[in-house]
Amino acid sequence: MKNVQISQELFIRLVRLLVFEFDEDTDLIKKELEDKMEKLVRHEIYSKFKTAPTEEEKKKARQDYLDMVGMHRDFRW
Numbered sequence: 888m889k890n891v892q893i894s895q896e897l898f899i900r901l902v903r904l905l906v907f908e909f910d911e912d913t914d915l916i917k918k919e920l921e922d923k924m925e926k927l928v929r930h931e932i933y934s935k936f937k938t939a940p941t942e943e944e945k946k947k948a949r950q951d952y953l954d955m956v957g958m959h960r961d962f963r964w
Contacts, residue, residue: 893923929955 893901897919903909904916932952939945 891923891927894919897923 897916900912900916900919904913929952932948932955936945936948936952939948
């Protein structure tokens, strides 16, 4: 299993939430974790694009990545 890095600030907020049950930052924690998950998914798709064994798989992964980052079709090569 791979490791994932998070900011020290997010880590402290998670500790406060889970250990001390201090839940004033719940919405911020949720947003930061969602952002991190989105970045992980984008990285995974980009890695598939760079390491795809066939040209067809590479093209599909590239299109998936560009769709995910919101690149307009007119700006793609």
